[in-house]
Amino acid sequence: MSIRKSFLILAAMYMILVFSGTAYSETFTGSAVDVSVAKYEPYPAEPARYVDIWLQIQNTGLRDADNFFIEFSENFPFSIASGESSKVVVGTVPAGGTIVKKFRFLVDANAPTGTAELTLLYGTGEVKIEKTLEVEVRAKDALLSISSTTTDPKVISAGSNAKIFIGLENLAATLFQNVVVKLDFLGTAFTPIDSASEKRISAIAAGGSSTFFYDIISDPSTESGVYQIPITITYSDTAGNDYTKEGIIGLVVDTSPTLDLNIETRDPIILNKAQGIIFSISNTGPSNVKFLTLHVLSDNNYTTIGRTKEYLGNLDPDDFETAEFTIYPTHPSASGQQDFKILLEYRDAFNNEVHETRTLSVPVYTEADLSEFGLGTNGNSNTTIIVVAVLALAYYLYRRRKKKKA
Numbered sequence: 001m002s003i004r005k006s007f008l009i010l011a012a013m014y015m016i017l018v019f020s021g022t023a024y025s026e027t028f029t030g031s032a033v034d035v036s037v038a039k040y041e042p043y044p045a046e047p048a049r050y051v052d053i054w055l056q057i058q059n060t061g062l063r064d065a066d067n068f069f070i071e072f073s074e075n076f077p078f079s080i081a082s083g084e085s086s087k088v089v090v091g092t093v094p095a096g097g098t099i100v101k102k103f104r105f106l107v108d109a110n111a112p113t114g115t116a117e118l119t120l121l122y123g124t125g126e127v128k129i130e131k132t133l134e135v136e137v138r139a140k141d142a143l144l145s146i147s148s149t150t151t152d153p154k155v156i157s158a159g160s161n162a163k164i165f166i167g168l169e170n171l172a173a174t175l176f177q178n179v180v181v182k183l184d185f186l187g188t189a190f191t192p193i194d195s196a197s198e199k200r201i202s203a204i205a206a207g208g209s210s211t212f213f214y215d216i217i218s219d220p221s222t223e224s225g226v227y228q229i230p231i232t233i234t235y236s237d238t239a240g241n242d243y244t245k246e247g248i249i250g251l252v253v254d255t256s257p258t259l260d261l262n263i264e265t266r267d268p269i270i271l272n273k274a275q276g277i278i279f280s281i282s283n284t285g286p287s288n289v290k291f292l293t294l295h296v297l298s299d300n301n302y303t304t305i306g307r308t309k310e311y312l313g314n315l316d317p318d319d320f321e322t323a324e325f326t327i328y329p330t331h332p333s334a335s336g337q338q339d340f341k342i343l344l345e346y347r348d349a350f351n352n353e354v355h356e357t358r359t360l361s362v363p364v365y366t367e368a369d370l371s372e373f374g375l376g377t378n379g380n381s382n383t384t385i386i387v388v389a390v391l392a393l394a395y396y397l398y399r400r401r402k403k404k405k406a
Contacts, residue, residue: 032061033068033093035122037133038100044136045116047143048109048171050081053118053135057090057099065093070101071121071128077111077137078118109171110207111137143171144179144235147209149249158255158286159220161193166231166249169209176235176243177203181212183249184230189222190251204235223317224254224287224349257348258285259315261358264322269338269364274305274328279342279360281312282320287349289315294323295343297357301331302338315346329364338364 038056045051059065071087072080080086081104093099105118118133148167156162164183170176182198185191192214199212233245260282269275279296283289295309310323329338344356365373 033057033059033065033122033124035070035120035131035133037135040135044138045107045111047077047107047111047137048145050104050106051078051135052102052104053133054100054102055133057093057101057122059093059095059097062095064095065124067091067124068093069122069124072103073119073121075117075119077108077116078105078135079108081106107137109169110173112173113138144176144204144233144243144245145169145171146231146233146247146249151251155252155254156218158218158222158224158253161215161217162251164214164216164249164251166212166214167209168204168212168233170204170206172237173206174237175203175205176237179204179210179235180233182232182234183214184232185216188229189219189227189253190216190229191219193217218253221286221317222253222255225252227251227253254348254350255285255287257283257287257289257346257354259289259344259356260284261342261344261360263340263360263362265362268370269329269362270370271329271332271338271364271366274326276324277327277340278322278324280320280322281315281344283315283317286317288317290347290349290351292321292344292346295345296325296327297341297343299339299341301329302340303328303330332364333361336363336365337361 034057036056036058038054040051040053042049042051055070057068057070068090069087070090072078073086074080084104088101088103090099090101107116114137115134116137118135119130120133121128121130123129145168146166147169148165150165152163152165166181166183168179168181178200179202180198180200183192185197193216195215197214199214201210201212204210228248228250231247231249233247234243235245236242262280262282264278264280265275266278267275269277279294281292281294292312292315293309294312296304298304298308305326305328307325310325312321312323315321327340332338338361340360340362342358342360344354344358346354348354
């Protein structure tokens with residue numbers, strides 16, 4: 001055999017070995033991906049709360065893992081958080097690389113204390129691997145939760161009776177005993193009636209619930225608003241550990257404002273004569289009135305000369321304001337009364353817009369009527385008019401002084 005032939009044979013054998021080695025490598029090596037828990041918060045996970053879990057995806061193989069996905073199944077006590085998908089496509093996990101992804105789950109309120117299992121599927125394409133991860137679950141405190149606070153009626157009126165309902169729920173995996181719920185009404189606008197402010201029950205089982213109710217009455221002078229009532233809950237577990245839970249409940253009081261609208265003129269109202277007419281408005285209720293504006297509405301029976309509205313601002317309980325307009329009355333009713341249409345615009349204690357339309361009726365006189373009553377321009381009528389004007393002015397100033405003192 002020649003040297004040339006021997007060289008060719010050796011070269012051919014080398015190529016066979018190289019290609020066979022490559023084929024061997026491609027056949028028996030590839031991606032090798034594992035999924036584990038990197039961390040989770042809070043630690044331990046707590047019942048009835050979300051837990052964020054960071055999963056570590058590690059590829060220890062020699063190939064990239066393409067189209068890698070993780071899929072979760074609903075398994076107690078974990079459920080997928082609202083708005084998140086049960087299947088997440090991670091994408092490519094490079095050979096020798098590591099990816100960390102965060103996922104959020106809701107831990108069931110009835111989750112027992114201890115190690116809980118979170119099951120998932122992961123893989124590429126049609127290849128799926130099932131794995132179970134362990135997560136520690138434990139209540140941070142013995143959890144007796146206020147599940148609801150309601151009143152009947154929902155909105156309480158000043159000076160009226162109402163019922164308060166407090167719902168408690170045991171979210172722990174143990175029985176709670178000697179449960180006491182106390183509402184502190186001292187210094188508030190509410191008083192318990194026919195019942196104590198402290199209620200108790202011997203026990204609430206694990207996962208169980210109980211409702212406590214209180215009969216109350218609100219003070220007649222209670223202004224509209226949201227009132228905070230301190231609540232204290234004490235209880236103990238079967239191991240003899242004592243717990244105290246404090247909080248605040250809100251009671252809504254809403255009493256519609258009571259506005260008294262009147263006409264307070266210095267002189268008799270004369271038909272077909274322009275004159276100043278004073279409207280007074282008093283807040284005779286317990287609720288505040290804000291941003292009050294008084295409008296004199298247009299009507300065929302009179303003409304308002306000049307401005308037709310006046311901003312009066314805030315009107316506190318037992319306070320009053322006045323607004324004067326120049327009005328020309330033309331068409332009284334058959335009974336000799338002149339009707340004025342008034343619009344009141346304001347906001348109540350909860351900032352709701354309120355529009356009230358009122359009609360005020362007052363006697364209207366002709367010049368002949370005034371002469372007949374001795375209030376005309378002859379005889380002693382001038383003196384009488386002066387007396388009436390002085391008396392009206394004195395009353396007006398008295399009301400003004402009362403308002404300033406309030």
